Amino acid sequence: xxxxxxxxxxxxxxxxxxxxxxxxxxxxxxxxxxxxxxxxxxxxxxxxxxxxxxxxxxxxxxxxxxxxxxxxxxxxxxxxxxxxxxxxxxxxxxxxxxxxxxxxxxxxxxxxxxxxxxxxxxxxxxxxxxxxxxxxxxxxxxxxxxxxxxxxxxxxxxxxxxxxxxxxxxxxxxxxxxxxxxxxxxxxxxxxxxxxxxxxxxxxxxxxxxxxxxxxxxxxxxxxxxxxxxxxxxxxxxxxxxxxxxxxxxxxxxxxxxxxxxxxxxxxxxxxxxxxxxxxxxxxxxxxxxxxxxxxxxxxxxxxxxxxxxxxxxxxxxxxx
Numbered sequence: 293x294x295x296x297x298x299x300x301x302x303x304x305x306x307x308x309x310x311x312x313x314x315x316x317x318x319x320x321x322x323x324x325x326x327x328x329x330x331x332x333x334x335x336x337x338x339x340x341x342x343x344x345x346x347x348x349x350x351x352x353x354x355x356x357x358x359x360x361x362x363x364x365x366x367x368x369x370x371x372x373x374x375x376x377x378x379x380x381x382x383x384x385x386x387x388x389x390x391x392x393x394x395x396x397x398x399x400x401x402x403x404x405x406x407x408x409x410x411x412x413x414x415x416x417x418x419x420x421x422x423x424x425x426x427x428x429x430x431x432x433x434x435x436x437x438x439x440x441x442x443x444x445x446x447x448x449x450x451x452x453x454x455x456x457x458x459x460x461x462x463x464x465x466x467x468x469x470x471x472x473x474x475x476x477x478x479x480x481x482x483x484x485x486x487x488x489x490x491x492x493x494x495x496x497x498x499x500x501x502x503x504x505x506x507x508x509x510x511x512x513x514x515x516x517x518x519x520x521x522x523x524x525x526x527x528x529x530x531x532x533x534x535x536x537x538x539x540x541x542x543x544x545x546x547x548x549x550x551x552x553x554x555x556x557x558x559x560x561x562x563x564x565x566x567x568x569x570x571x572x573x574x575x576x577x578x579x580x581x582x583x584x585x586x587x588x589x590x591x592x593x594x595x596x597x598x599x600x601x602x603x604x605x606x607x608x609x610x611x612x613x
Contacts, residue, residue: 294322297453297485298343303352305338312338313349314509320502325479325486325579327496330506336489339506340457343487344376345369357452374402377446381458383438385430391417391441392426398448416444420474436467443474447482454478456488460495472499476579493531497578503528521547521583522608533585535572539612543571544599546586547608556605557588563601566592 298320305313312335320326328336341347343354345361354361359372385394392413399409417423420440430438439459446454456475460468476499478484490496496503496517504514505527513520513527520528529547530537539545546557561568573586590598603609 296320297322297357298326298487299353299355300339300343301353301355303339303342303349303354305335305342305347305349311509313342313352316352316506316509316511318343318504318511318514320485320487322485323479323483324501325476325488325499327500327503328487328489328506329491329493329496329503331491333508334506335509336491336506337457340455340487340489344373344378344455374398374449375451375453377449377451377454379439379442379446379454379456379459381461383430383435383442383462385438385441385445387430389429390426391422391428391430391433394430394441395444395448398445402449412448413444416447419447419478420444434467435463436470439463439467439471440474443471443478447478452483452485454484454486456486458489458491461490461492468495469498475499497532497576499579501579517578518549518581518583521549521578521585524608524610529585532576532578532583533574535585535587539587539610540571540589541612542589543612544588544590544602545610545612546573546584546588546602547610548584548606550582556602556607557586560590560598560601564592564594564598566590566595566598568598 296319298318300316300318303313303316316339318339328339330336338347342349345354356376361369361372364372386397389397395413395416396409399412417426420443422437422440422444425437460471463471472495475486479486500517502516504511517528520526557568560566569589571587571589573584575582575584599609599611
């Protein structure tokens with residue numbers, strides 16, 4: 293990944309007695325899909341609105357592509373926002389306009405000439421798979437098609453950053469997957485940096501390179517998913533692999549990338565004087581590849597040596613006390 297393209301530092305936002313953001317720091321690198329995960333009321337949508345200054349934080353700074361948005365006046369801020377696309381949860385389409393008219397709207401605001409608008413709209417509709425629906429009205433579209441229009445509109449100004457506020461929460465599972473696949477393709481083809489807000493772990497597992505988990509206005513943990521799943525005590529790992537807690541005393545929890553876990557368990561049985569029982573676990577396909585978590589019981593004269601062998605093989609090994 294490249295340099296930090298979205299940087300929020302010390303963000304605080306309060307509504308009356310409610311603290312929506314309580315000293316939030318966020319760092320999103322160029323070209324990554326970064327998810328902010330949390331339940332309703334965690335502060336994640338407020339964080340997103342602060343990133344493009346639709347909500348001005350009470351304290352802290354927001355820098356996008358090297359520009360401190362919190363220091364800009366209204367006219368400068370409006371120009372800066374043109375480089376930040378926004379996808380809304382409930383589509384926010386103009387019912388009086390056609391599909392093409394909705395996508396053209398931000399280009400009209402930017403003063404793009406009509407011929408160029410038409411060319412750009414056609415290009416964008418082809419990009420999101422709606423080349424044949426330019427003349428349709430929003431009420432004639434399915435939910436997935438409406439969101440594709442919203443995505444095309446968000447891309448109209450050639451943004452380098454795309455913000456997504458629960459863009460799939462109003463869609464059925466199959467349509468959700470199609471929209472996530474589209475976002476992943478746009479990320480790869482256009483080099484877009486995508487910051488998406490979600491309460492759904494499946495969204496994070498499907499497309500995100502990195503994640504921040506929010507609760508009560510604070511970020512509990514943040515980082516690349518591949519790093520977090522190898523971090524002892526990670527909340528993300530516990531939520532992806534909800535094994536019973538607390539683990540039985542003496543049990544060993546193994547977390548690994550790829551699929552070496554089961555083969556290594558078989559290997560220690562052959563190499564060491566131990567018995568191994570699998571107590572639970574699973575392997576999940578994440579955006580960065582397969583990740584597994586197994587909980588096992590290792591008993592026998594060489595149990596400590598077997599545990600050390602698993603650790604030296606690169607697995608995250610957690611022994612319950």
